[in-house]
Every structure is written in structure tokens, then in C-alpha cells.
Amino acid sequence: MTERSGSTTGLAALFAVMGVLHFVKPKPFERIVPHQLPRKKDLVYASGVAELACAAGLLHPRTRRAAGLASAALLTAVFPANCQMAIDLNRKGSTRAKTIAFARLPLQIPLIRAALKASPETSRA
Numbered sequence: 414m415t416e417r418s419g420s421t422t423g424l425a426a427l428f429a430v431m432g433v434l435h436f437v438k439p440k441p442f443e444r445i446v447p448h449q450l451p452r453k454k455d456l457v458y459a460s461g462v463a464e465l466a467c468a469a470g471l472l473h474p475r476t477r478r479a480a481g482l483a484s485a486a487l488l489t490a491v492f493p494a495n496c497q498m499a500i501d502l503n504r505k506g507s508t509r510a511k512t513i514a515f516a517r518l519p520l521q522i523p524l525i526r527a528a529l530k531a532s533p534e535t536s537r538a
Contacts, residue, residue, distance in 0.1 A: 421471050421531040424484065424524065428468035435461025445498040463487050471531055481532025488525045495521065 435442055435457050442457040450456060467487055470480025499514040506514065 420527045421477065421481075424527045424531065425468045425471040427524075428464040428471070428484065432461045432464030432468060435464065442494075445494040445501070447493050447497045460487070460491060467528075478532045481528050481530070484528035484531070485525050488521055488528060492518075492521055 439454060439457045439461075442460070443453040446453040446456050463483075464487065467480050467484040470476040471484065473480075495514075495518055499511075499518060502510045502514045
């Protein structure tokens, strides 16, 4: 397994786990949807479907390029939710929770890079 395929598999696993959690435990995700957006549960379920689709797409060579680009777009689209979580926890969270929430924000960058690195990984299977 190459470094690239290992990071692609890891990203697919992350998307799969998080996608399932959007359906199994939607409440924490609903809380971090930016307050201005309506229909929070629908948005959580839609993002769960998107994460599961990205996970599946990253695992297949023929769909990896599109899935990598879609994954980068999805990670960018959900960044406001991560910011909302940090803002909310900054107001009323524990020091530990605040630290984790704010430390998580720059971690989105390597995830987006991993998704973009996966996108040129195409082959005929």
C-alpha cells in the first residue's frame, strides 16, 4: 500500500465512520449546524449521505478522482459547522472542550490536502 493509498483509505474510513454517526447520533451534529441555517436535521442527514458517498467513492479507482474532489468540497462546506462548534464551546464549554474545538480547526487543512491528493489517483480497474 502506498502512502497515498494509505491516506486515501484512512480518509475513506473517517468519512464512513462519521457518515454513520450522522444517522446514529444526529443531535451533536445538529447542534453545530450554524444557527442561521434552517432544517438542521435534514442538513445533518444530507451531510451524512455525502460523507458515505465520498467514503465509497474514494475506495474505488474509477470514482476516486471525483470522490477526492467531492471530499475536498465537503470538508470545505462543513468547516462553518466546526467553527460554530468552537464558538459555542468558547462561550460555555470546558477548557478542554474549547482547546479541542479550536485545535481541530486547522486540522481541516491536511484533510482537504489528503482529499485532493486522492483525486489524481486514477487507474483502470
